[in-house]
Amino acid sequence: MNITIKELQEKQSLTSLSPQEIRELICELCHHFYNLGWASGTGGGISVRDENHIYMAPSAVQKERLKPADIFVLDLEGQILQESGRDLKLSQCAPLFMHAYKQRHAGAVLHSHSLNAVIATELFDKQFTISNLEMQKGLDGYGAFDTVNVPIIDNTAYECDLADSLGEAIRNNPKSYAVLVRNHGVYVWGKNWQQAKTHAECYDYLFAAAARRKQLGIAND
Amino acid sequence: MNITIKELQEKQSLTSLSPQEIRELICELCHHFYNLGWASGTGGGISVRDENHIYMAPSAVQKERLKPADIFVLDLEGQILQESGRDLKLSQCAPLFMHAYKQRHAGAVLHSHSLNAVIATELFDKQFTISNLEMQKGLDGYGAFDTVNVPIIDNTAYECDLADSLGEAIRNNPKSYAVLVRNHGVYVWGKNWQQAKTHAECYDYLFAAAARRKQLGIAND
Amino acid sequence: MNITIKELQEKQSLTSLSPQEIRELICELCHHFYNLGWASGTGGGISVRDENHIYMAPSAVQKERLKPADIFVLDLEGQILQESGRDLKLSQCAPLFMHAYKQRHAGAVLHSHSLNAVIATELFDKQFTISNLEMQKGLDGYGAFDTVNVPIIDNTAYECDLADSLGEAIRNNPKSYAVLVRNHGVYVWGKNWQQAKTHAECYDYLFAAAARRKQLGIAND
Amino acid sequence: MNITIKELQEKQSLTSLSPQEIRELICELCHHFYNLGWASGTGGGISVRDENHIYMAPSAVQKERLKPADIFVLDLEGQILQESGRDLKLSQCAPLFMHAYKQRHAGAVLHSHSLNAVIATELFDKQFTISNLEMQKGLDGYGAFDTVNVPIIDNTAYECDLADSLGEAIRNNPKSYAVLVRNHGVYVWGKNWQQAKTHAECYDYLFAAAARRKQLGIAND
Numbered sequence: 073m074n075i076t077i078k079e080l081q082e083k084q085s086l087t088s089l090s091p092q093e094i095r096e097l098i099c100e101l102c103h104h105f106y107n108l109g110w111a112s113g114t115g116g117g118i119s120v121r122d123e124n125h126i127y128m129a130p131s132a133v134q135k136e137r138l139k140p141a142d143i144f145v146l147d148l149e150g151q152i153l154q155e156s157g158r159d160l161k162l163s164q165c166a167p168l169f170m171h172a173y174k175q176r177h178a179g180a181v182l183h184s185h186s187l188n189a190v191i192a193t194e195l196f197d198k199q200f201t202i203s204n205l206e207m208q209k210g211l212d213g214y215g216a217f218d219t220v221n222v223p224i225i226d227n228t229a230y231e232c233d234l235a236d237s238l239g240e241a242i243r244n245n246p247k248s249y250a251v252l253v254r255n256h257g258v259y260v261w262g263k264n265w266q267q268a269k270t271h272a273e274c275y276d277y278l279f280a281a282a283a284r285r286k287q288l289g290i291a292n293d
Numbered sequence: 294m295n296i297t298i299k300e301l302q303e304k305q306s307l308t309s310l311s312p313q314e315i316r317e318l319i320c321e322l323c324h325h326f327y328n329l330g331w332a333s334g335t336g337g338g339i340s341v342r343d344e345n346h347i348y349m350a351p352s353a354v355q356k357e358r359l360k361p362a363d364i365f366v367l368d369l370e371g372q373i374l375q376e377s378g379r380d381l382k383l384s385q386c387a388p389l390f391m392h393a394y395k396q397r398h399a400g401a402v403l404h405s406h407s408l409n410a411v412i413a414t415e416l417f418d419k420q421f422t423i424s425n426l427e428m429q430k431g432l433d434g435y436g437a438f439d440t441v442n443v444p445i446i447d448n449t450a451y452e453c454d455l456a457d458s459l460g461e462a463i464r465n466n467p468k469s470y471a472v473l474v475r476n477h478g479v480y481v482w483g484k485n486w487q488q489a490k491t492h493a494e495c496y497d498y499l500f501a502a503a504a505r506r507k508q509l510g511i512a513n514d
Numbered sequence: 515m516n517i518t519i520k521e522l523q524e525k526q527s528l529t530s531l532s533p534q535e536i537r538e539l540i541c542e543l544c545h546h547f548y549n550l551g552w553a554s555g556t557g558g559g560i561s562v563r564d565e566n567h568i569y570m571a572p573s574a575v576q577k578e579r580l581k582p583a584d585i586f587v588l589d590l591e592g593q594i595l596q597e598s599g600r601d602l603k604l605s606q607c608a609p610l611f612m613h614a615y616k617q618r619h620a621g622a623v624l625h626s627h628s629l630n631a632v633i634a635t636e637l638f639d640k641q642f643t644i645s646n647l648e649m650q651k652g653l654d655g656y657g658a659f660d661t662v663n664v665p666i667i668d669n670t671a672y673e674c675d676l677a678d679s680l681g682e683a684i685r686n687n688p689k690s691y692a693v694l695v696r697n698h699g700v701y702v703w704g705k706n707w708q709q710a711k712t713h714a715e716c717y718d719y720l721f722a723a724a725a726r727r728k729q730l731g732i733a734n735d
Numbered sequence: 736m737n738i739t740i741k742e743l744q745e746k747q748s749l750t751s752l753s754p755q756e757i758r759e760l761i762c763e764l765c766h767h768f769y770n771l772g773w774a775s776g777t778g779g780g781i782s783v784r785d786e787n788h789i790y791m792a793p794s795a796v797q798k799e800r801l802k803p804a805d806i807f808v809l810d811l812e813g814q815i816l817q818e819s820g821r822d823l824k825l826s827q828c829a830p831l832f833m834h835a836y837k838q839r840h841a842g843a844v845l846h847s848h849s850l851n852a853v854i855a856t857e858l859f860d861k862q863f864t865i866s867n868l869e870m871q872k873g874l875d876g877y878g879a880f881d882t883v884n885v886p887i888i889d890n891t892a893y894e895c896d897l898a899d900s901l902g903e904a905i906r907n908n909p910k911s912y913a914v915l916v917r918n919h920g921v922y923v924w925g926k927n928w929q930q931a932k933t934h935a936e937c938y939d940y941l942f943a944a945a946a947r948r949k950q951l952g953i954a955n956d
Contacts, residue, residue, distance in 0.1 A: 113431035113495040134487060185428060187502060194511045206890060206919035207848060210776035215892055216919065227427060229436055256427035256437070266797060274776040281850060286509055288949055290857045334652035334715040355708060406649060408723060415732045448648060450657055477648035477658070507730055555873035555936040576929060627870060629944060636953045669869060671878055698869035698879070728951055 086179045086264055087122055094120050094127050095140035097265065102129060105184065106136035110276070115185035116257070119169045120265050124148065126173065130160035148173070164231035168259060171239040176249075178261035180268035184276070189258040192279040193224050195286060200224060200252055202278050203293050210274035211249060212267060220278060221245070224252040250275050307400045307485055308343055315341050315348050316361035318486065323350060327357035331405035331497070337478070339403045340390045341486050345369065347394065351381035369394070385452035389480060392460040397470075399482035401489035405497070410479040413443075413500040416507060420444050421473055423499050424514050431495035432470060433488060441499060442466070445473040471496050528621045528706055529564055536562050536569050537582035539707065544571060548578035552626035552718070558699070560624045561611045562707050566590065568615065572602035590615070606673035610701060613681040618691075620703035622710035626718070631700040634664075634721035637728060641665050642694055644720050645735050652716035653691060654709060662720060663687070666694040692717050749842045749927055750785055757783050757790050758803035760928065765792060769799035773847035773939070779920070781845045782832045783928050787811065789836065793823035811836070827894035831922055834902040839912075841924035843931035847939070852921040855885075855942040858949060862886050863915055865941050866956050873937035874912060875930060883941060884908070887915040913938050 089097060101118050105111045117135055119128040126146040129138055141157035150170045152162060163169075165183050172178040192200050202208075203219040214220060223241040228234050234253060241251045249271045250260040260275055262268035285292050310318060322339050326332045338356055340349040347367040350359055362378035371391045373383060384390075386404050393399040413421050423429075424440040435441060444462040449455050455474060462472045470492045471481040481496055483489035506513050531539060543560050547553045559577055561570040568588040571580055583599035592612045594604060605611075607625050614620040634642050644650075645661040656662060665683040670676050676695060683693045691713045692702040702717055704710035727734050752760060764781050768774045780798055782791040789809040792801055804820035813833045815825060826832075828846050835841040855863050865871075866882040877883060886904040891897050897916060904914045912934045913923040923938055925931035948955050 112498055113428055113491050115428065115431065134491070185498075187498065187505065190426065190428075190502065191505055191509065191511070194506065195509065204890075204918045205853065206916070207776055207778060207853075210778065216890055217892055227425075227437055229438055253427070255425045270776050270797070277775055277848075277850065281853065283505075283509060284850065284854055284946075285857065288854065288858065288946060290854070333719055334649055334712050336649065336652065355712070406719075408719065408726065411647065411649075411723065412726055412730065412732070415727065416730065448646075448658055450659055474648070476646045504726075504730060554940055555870055555933050557870060557873065576933070627940075629940065629947065632868065632870075632944065633947055633951065633953070636948065637951065669867075669879055671880055695869070697867045725947075725951060 087120060089122070091122075091125070091127075091145070092140065094122065095143045098127055098129060098143055099138045099140055101265070101269065102135040102138045105182075108186070108276070110184035110186045110272075111135040112185065116183050117163055117165065118180060118182045118265070118268070119163075119165070120180045121148070121173060121178075125153065126150070126169075128166060128169065129163055130156045130158075131163045133160060165259075167232055167235040168238050171235065171242050172259065172261040175239070175242050176261060177263070178268070179264035181259065181261040182268050182272050183257060183259050184272060185257040186276050186279070188276050188279040188283065189252060190255060191283050192222075192258075193252050193254040193256070195282060196224060198224060200279070200282070201292070202282050205278060205281060207274050207277045207281075210270050212262070212271070213247070222248055222250045222252050222258075222275065224254055227254050227256045308341060310343070312343075312346070312348075312366075313361065315343065316364045319348055319350060319364055320359045320361055322486070322490065323356040323359045326403075326405065329407070329497070331407045331493075332356040333406065336406035337404050338384055338386065339401060339486070339489070340384075340386070341401045342369070342394060342399075346374065347371070347390075349387060349390065350384055351377045351379075352384045354381060386480075388453055388456040389459050392456065392463050393480065393482040396460070396463050397482060398484070399489070400485035402480065402482040403489050403493050404478060404480050405493060406478040407497050407500070409497050409500040409504065410473060411476060412504050413479075414445050414473050414475040414477070416503060417445060421500070421503070422513070423503055426499060426502060428495050428498045428502075431491050433483070433492070434468070443469055443471045443473050443479075443496065445475055448475050448477045529562060531564070533564075533567070533569075533587075534582065536564065537585045540569055540571060540585055541580045541582055543707070543711065544577040544580045547624075547626065550628070550718075552628045552714075553577040554627065557627035558625050559605055559607065560622060560707070560710070561605075561607070562622045563590070563615060563620075567595065568592070568611075570608060570611065571605055572598045572600075573605045575602060607701075609674055609677040610680050613677065613684050614701065614703040617681070617684050618703060619705070620710070621706035623701065623703040624710050624714050625699060625701050626714060627699040628718050628721070630718050630721040630725065631694060632697060633725050634700075635666050635694050635696040635698070637724060638666060642721070642724070643734070644724050647720060647723060649716050649719045649723075652712050654704070654713070655689070664690055664692050664694050664700075664717065666696055669696050669698045750783060752785070754785075754788070754790075754808070755803065757785065758806045761790055761792060761806055762801045762803055764928070764932065765798040765801045768845075768847065771849070771939075773849045773935075774798040775848065778848035779846050780826055780828065781843060781928070781931070782826075782828070783843045784811070784836060784841075788816065789813070789832075791829060791832065792826055793819045793821075794826045796823060828922075830895055830898040831901050834898065834905050835922065835924040838902070838905050839924060840926070841931070842927035844922065844924040845931050845935050846920060846922050847935060848920040849939050849942070851939050851942040851946065852915060853918060854946050855921075856887050856915050856917040856919070858945060859887060863942070863945070864955070865945055868941060868944060870937050870940045870944075873933050875925070875934070876910070885911055885913050885915050885921075885938065887917055890917050890919045 110116045117129040128144045145154035169181040172181040200222040206216045208214045223245045225237045260272040338350040349365045366375035390402040393402045421443040427437045429435045444466045446458045481493040552558045559571040570586045587596035611623040614623045642664040648658045650656045665687045667679045702714040773779045780792040791807045808817035832844040835844045863885040869879045871877045886908045888900045923935040
């Protein structure tokens with residue numbers, strides 16, 4: 073497998089945690105995201121990869137009560153290597169997460185049902201746009217005076233059917249670390265779990281800021 | 294007792310927890326619901342059943358401070374088998390909860406005073422309506438493009454007087470897992486406690502979304 | 515000392531906790547109220563009494579970091595029996611709390627700087643009014659279809675100068691368990707700490723409901 | 736070093752914690768500020784000084800996961816005495832914090848990305864103004880009937896470039912304990928960490944109150 077220097081550097085940003093530590097981290101983060109309102113009603117979640125494996129939560133379980141043994145292990149092509157300990161199904165987000173792993177060499181991918189994200193998709197049409205907020209600097213490569221755009225794709229009846237349009241949105245928006253899904257939520261990634269979480273917190277803050285500006289009659293730029 | 298295959302399957306979804314574990318679970322969930330704002334001022338609560346018993350919280354106590362010994366035990370007809378350890382009265386919700394147990398073979402029933410639910414009953418007349426939100430998929434059998442309706446019944450001076458109209462609303466709305474009570478709150482159920490909690494989180498999110506859409510001038514469909 | 519049967523009954527509702535347990539309870543409740551947003555910036559607090567003593571927090575300290583040894587002990591006339599362990603001053607609320615203790619035989623009195631309370635004093639003039647909310651039933655003696663009024667008094671430069679008008683508002687509103695202070699917050703009491711806390715949660719919910727109704731164009735009745 | 740009596744008194748308000756206790760305190764406070772929404776996306780933070788040293792968090796790390804060994808130690812001129820244990824950079828806020836330490840003899844300086852602060856900078860032009868709120872009394876020297884002004888400076892692309900205008904704003908507003916930065920957040924200080932935290936909580940409450948007043952059509956005075 074030939075990799076570029078840039079890819080190698082990105083690889084070096086991956087987690088150095090043991091498989092068990094990654095499982096515990098995913099549970100801890102899911103609990104945290106639940107408290108932030110990103111994972112209520114069994115929605116949302118996070119997937120983390122190391123050099124050779126991708127760790128992913130099961131579908132339709134209470135994310136704040138996830139146990140380390142519940143986590144699936146996949147290879148870098150997305151094939152299941154290890155089932156969840158309980159009789160559970162892999163997250164329907166799996167094909168979507170794979171696009172960020174493959175196209176962006178992400179180290180972690182996160183899915184949130186935050187109402188801030190959903191409202192953002194209802195206030196904007198083809199893409200969410202905001203500018204002039206210091207919090208933008210939490211997005212790798214962005215400055216406080218840049219404009220941040222996040223593509224919005226339409227929702228589909230089955231989450232797996234989102235994969236093509238999400239993959240296309242990722243390809244067409246090389247500067248974005250996120251794709252919004254209308255009336256649904258947002259997918260966010262980063263080169264490792266810390267950056268994915270930081271990106272997700274910044275985007276959520278930007279979505280909330282746009283709605284508060286709208287409510288208060290403040291121009292969104 | 295003759296039961297259909299569907300009823301049998303629902304039974305199999307019931308909790309396999311011991312009586313003491315169910316008591317502890319109810320306390321833990323009440324604490325959690327208090328933190329979500331669903332049980333302030335001693336309001337709200339959850340009832341869970343196993344094969345032969347229904348466990349229910351007492352009335353007018355701080356739900357976030359409930360102790361396992363405080364829980365009442367009822368038979369499947371709603372007769373008290375075991376009083377609360379302290380000098381407390383059974384929840385006034387008991388006859389209301391029984392409708393969901395009997396008509397829907399629920400495994401758990403929840404009552405919330407969430408302000409999101411109350412505001413929903415003030416924004417809508419005979420029924421709450423929302424559509425096109427991914428979070429709807431957390432309601433068993435619903436898709437992201439369906440329309441979710443929740444009947445709204447009028448409040449009564451005494452909670453026990455709600456039982457008839459709640460029973461009627463359940464009968465007339467076989468697809469709903471919830472009944473809203475105007476200026477009061479919501480009753481939600483599921484085939485087990487996990488599903489009741491998931492349903493309640495999804496409905497609360499939908500109620501909040503409708504209000505935010507209204508505030509921001511976004512169409513509710 | 516001659517007491518009426520009603521007063522005796524109220525006495526029997528007082529806490530049976532030991533002095534040390536009351537001190538710990540006050541710290542726990544202050545921590546809790548801080549998390550509810552009622553005691554930020556060292557504001558707010560709660561005072562609890564037993565048969566012969568009144569326990570009160572010091573002034574101008576971080577309420578969420580209060581220690582049992584910080585609590586002052588007063589006699590039933592409001593004279594300090596025991597100073598705080600640290601070099602601290604008694605809460606400036608002391609003369610205000612005493613009105614609820616003396617006029618209403620309260621078992622606990624609470625002061626909150628909740629923004630919901632402050633906004634309520636800015637949406638209404640001489641008194642806050644709301645009706646038709648189930649949460650009203652958390653106020654002793656109120657039904658879901660009653661109207662709840664809370665008198666609003668004007669703020670003064672020094673908290674001690676509030677005592678006279680607060681005392682008068684208590685006398686003139688015998689059905690209220692609370693007095694709002696304009697641009698300041700609210701005083702709430704109950705026959706024991708549980709009821710004071712329940713009353714405070716219910717009032718705060720009612721204040722929040724009135725503001726959300728206003729925001730959403732819903733009539734407040 | 737000649738110091739005035741006033742400076743000496745201020746010094747006496749400094750923390751008497753050991754270096755290790757200060758490191759632990761900074762981590763605890765950063766965790767707390769994260770929960771308040773002031774430090775999401777690695778933003779925000781607090782710096783504390785004792786007689787001879789200034790303790791400061793590193794840049795671009797998750798503030799809620801800070802460890803005591805991560806903290807930098809500086810001398811009173813802002814020169815680094817001790818690097819962070821990990822390969823981290825000093826907070827870009829360092830030159831800004833130094834202005835409050837030097838010009839105001841602050842004992843602690845705090846930076847928050849609270850959305851309440853950011854919205855305040857978008858609702859006001861050159862300075863934030865509010866009056867007639869009891870919570871103002873949490874700001875040292877202010878009364879409930881005073882007017883509180885907080886200067887607003889424009890944001891810059893690099894945080895270090897803010898230092899000059901922040902220093903100027905501090906000089907020109909001797910009664911303020913805070914400087915707002917447009918579309919960015921707020922810097923707040925106090926004579927010790929307790930007062931800096933109290934000031935920050937009061938300002939955040941005042942910023943939130945101004946926005947809620949605007950939303951509800953209430954005059955801001």
